[in-house]
Amino acid sequence: MNEESVSDSGWFRGVDPGDRTDARDAIEHGTAADPAAWPDRAVESGFVEDRERYYEVLHDVTTAIARTQVREREGTxxxxxxxxxxxxxxxxxxxxxxxxxxxxxxxxxxxxxxxxxxxxxxxxxxxxxxxxxxxxxxxxxxxxxxxxxxxxxxxxxxxxxxxxxxTPEVAPNVSMLAGPVLAARLIALAGGLETLAKKPSGTVQLLGAEDALFAHLSGRASAPKHGIIYVHEYVSGTVPEHRGTAARALAGKLTIAARIDHYSGDRRPELQTELDERIARIRERGS
Incomplete structure (x- = not known):
């Protein structure tokens, strides 16, 4: 089904009203260049007898699509x-x-x-x-x-x-750097591994500190330096004046790790080595 035919005739062109599979495929994968009076066109084409029936079919099909998508997403x-x-x-x-x-x-x-x-x-x-x-x-x-x-x-x-x-099976690199439980918390706060992978490191650094960030943006507090990654020993175990730098270093590597986990799944032990060396240099400043 190409864009021109969809735009001219609607998603219901050539679809049997009783065939929910064809209807779902047409709605999920069809496109239209411009909006149109689709209910009226559906009646004119003989797809349904009236506008009310068109909306009933549309509701049933889109509800089924939503349920399938939620089930697939929740099943991961x-x-x-x-x-x-x-x-x-x-x-x-x-x-x-x-x-x-x-x-x-x-x-x-x-x-x-x-x-x-x-x-x-x-x-x-x-x-x-x-x-x-x-x-x-x-x-x-x-x-x-x-x-x-x-x-x-x-x-x-x-x-x-x-x-x-x-967690190490699903996100091996993030688990390696953060530990499985903190990795799971970061994934949960982001809303998924894909979402975590797409976030900039500055956002990852502040995950879990949304209330503090809002207070800062409202002029009621200073800017937070870290969110839930504070529980990581590389942040909490660093002297206060360098914790922000340590948090940035950790968040940067976690962002890279999340992208590798999501897009390729390769294990990259060098990430841990690089992070260890970076934290060691940061801590040397405070010694």
Whole structure:
């Protein structure tokens, strides 16, 4: 179907209204040089009996196209990694919040209550539900809540292990430079490996610092020097006055790594060597 025929007759030219496959192909791959009264032309050509039917067919076909595209996109390993790292963050956040609740609750029943997930695990291991005494029943509910924390913590660790195993297969160079978990977070923040590969290094440097950047643009704060890549040892472990430079160096190599991962998939160990040497020179300035 060429541009001239589409422009003259519309996407429905030669398409059976009941054949959704042909209709989808015509809409997905067809083009038109200029807008036109397509509903009226569809009726005139005999494709449909009226405008209402035209919009029904168009709605059904475009909805099917959208569903297919979303399914294909969500079915990629990259999208699974994004869901996995976001799920891990959700699980860890909820586990920590519930662990705080367990600690506060435990303070009403036990002397010197601890804090954190490890203490919740201890409560879950030590509390039983075999009593009808009011206090012990309440303590049993505390133990049940602590057990939920333990289960969430276990799930978070399992998700982390999955990320550490799968991300290097999908983005080997970014994982090599950033570590699998940070690599997955960068991919998630960018919205995908392809999107990350297309971003300039300055944007990669500030991924995760959007609120700070907005505050700066609004005149309420100084410009951020780094986003989530701060957790990388090459940034956080560099003296403050040189962290911005270290962040730029890391972001630059990560950008190159993302492009290689997306467009070729080749492993480039020299990227790590080059980054190591660059960070070493930066740190020498602060010594």
């Amino acid at each position: 390993d990259v999208q699974r990694i994004i869901h996995c790292v976001r799920a891990m963050d959700d699980v860890e956040r909820v586990a920590n919040e519930l662990a705080e609740r367990v600690s506060a609750w435990a303070g009403t029943s036990f002397d010197d209550p601890g804090t954190g997930i490890e203490y919740a695990r201890q409560i879950a291991d030590e509390t039983t539900a075999d009593s009808e005494d009011r206090r012990e029943v309440l303590d049993a509910r505390l133990g049940s809540l602590a057990a939920r924390v333990r289960a969430l913590d276990d799930e978070g660790q399992a998700l982390r292990e999955t990320i550490e195993r799968v």
